[in-house]
Amino acid sequence: MVYRGKPGLGCDLCRKRRLTCDRQRPSCSQCIRIHQKCTGYRDPNMLRVFDQTEEVSQKVEARRRASRKNSPTSSQGSITPARLSPPPLSIDDHAMSHLFTFWVGSGQSQGILWYVPELLCKESSVALQAASRALGLASMSGMQETSNLGRSAAESYGMALCATNDALRDPALATTDSTLTAVMMLSTYEMIMGKMGRHEMHGWMNHILGATRMLELRGEAQMDSELGRFLFETVTLLNAISGVLFRYSKHNSQRIWELSELAETKDNQDAGPRERFYRIIVRLNDLSIKVDRAEKSAENLGSLLSEALVLEAELEAWCMSLDDTWSYAIVKRAHASTHEHFCSATGRKTYHTYNSLAIAGMWNFYRQMRIILNEMIRSIADYLLGFQWTYEGEQIVFQSISAMDQLADDICASIDYYFIYGAPGVGGVLRLQLPLFVAALCTDKYSERYTWILQMLDMLATLTGFEQTNSLSQRLRNSSNRGILPSIMN
Secondary structure (H helix, E strand, O other), X not given: OXXXXXXXXXXXXXXXXXXXXXXXXXXXXXXXXXXXXXXXOOOHHHHOEEOOHHHXXXXXXHHHHHHHHHOOOHHHOOOOOOOXXXXXXXXHHXXXXXXXXXXXXXXXXXXXXXXXXXXXXXXXXXXXXHHXXXXXXXXXXXXXXXXXHHHHHHHHHHHHHHHHHHHHHOOOOOOOHHHHHHHHHHHHHHXXXXXXXXXXXXXXXXXXXXXXXXXXXXHHHHHHOHHHHHHHHHHHXXXXXXXXXXXXXXXXXXXXXXXXXXXXXXXXXXXXXXXXXXXXXXXXXXXXXXXXXXXXXXXXXXXXXXXXXHHHHHHHHHHHOOOHHHOOEEEEOOOOOOOHHHOOOOOOOEEEEOOOXXXXXXXXXHHHHHHHHHHHHHHHHHHHHHHOOXXXXXXXXXXXXXXXXXXXXXXXXXXXXXXXXXXXXXXHHHHOHHHHHHHHHOOOOOOHHHHHHHHHHHHHHHXXXXXXXXXXXXXXXXXXXXXXXXXXXX
């Protein structure tokens, strides 16, 4: 190991031209000025110490050859000891490496499974290890388009399913963080490998419902740790959102509601907003089911419209109550931006940056739920106008359409961040595809934004290999715009 002093931290072009690099993101000013692609910046902690083992080994070998050549006994030949090579990595090692790169991330760039390493070290189980391998192999098979990996992923999924069921039958393991995480990993596997539809997503929904029932068994004790509260918030939120999307009767017991209220009181700046949002979405799920089953009369629909408008006001108030940790920056796109191909075909010149993938994901949860709610409001108000025209009804329709247009554009503006974020952002794309799909449903099918969303879904499907992303793109191509009512997944 050799220390080489303080390295230059600028981009490649600035260092070659011996210019001062301001290291702005996503591109430095020098590269923007000359319309060149900026290569990014080097990590100083990775540059100061160099591993010169290979270089030294080559020098020693060269001296040894020279010594043998000049030696009187060189003609008699000699045997040079073979250089030792590290053993090849197994497929399981590759799967775990992939999982850590694209789903776990690092301290500065946390992925959506940031908590898995700690569990593997402190509370590992056969179920968690098997589920980790299955998810890693499934993600690898998509990105590398290798059928052998797909078969290996399916085999690992089967073993993980058996191991998880065994853990759930063991009273000592059934309520642990590792078992709950294993169940969530199995649901993520279903999201990656399955198509998008009410029947196709039956396995995913079963895992979510099973995880929700586990929360009841875990009780109040799960609120004593940061990870326990995080898992509770994640599971309940996914359960509520999937209920809105698929219109199924979720497992929403009084016990879960009480635990949600308890979670809000804990000393966690994110818990309060997440739990308040969850409880609004639970009511939206109830409303969506009532709208699906309602008789089309002015009296029934008028009551449902009033309820929907109250929820819309509460969601807007929720958004206004968020503190600065939830804020995002609106960045003006440079002319020579590295991510220019993510720019909207509508001519949008800005994109969003967030404090973390978790914050970006929450904003898109909020946007897609408000789009679905406003589509309900628009549809009901438009139908009621057929009974009797009112100025108020016209205004409600206009405001709903305007709100959906802005929310859809904000979803599109969030895409750049996932790629600027790095490798963990690619894993986070799993939570971007549904918001994009919902944004397309409230967009004119012949508009530039609709075409751009299709292109983005195709690009994401090619990049990640997620079958679900490709399925969503095909659903948009094969159906009309309006699909949110009664259920976007019918």
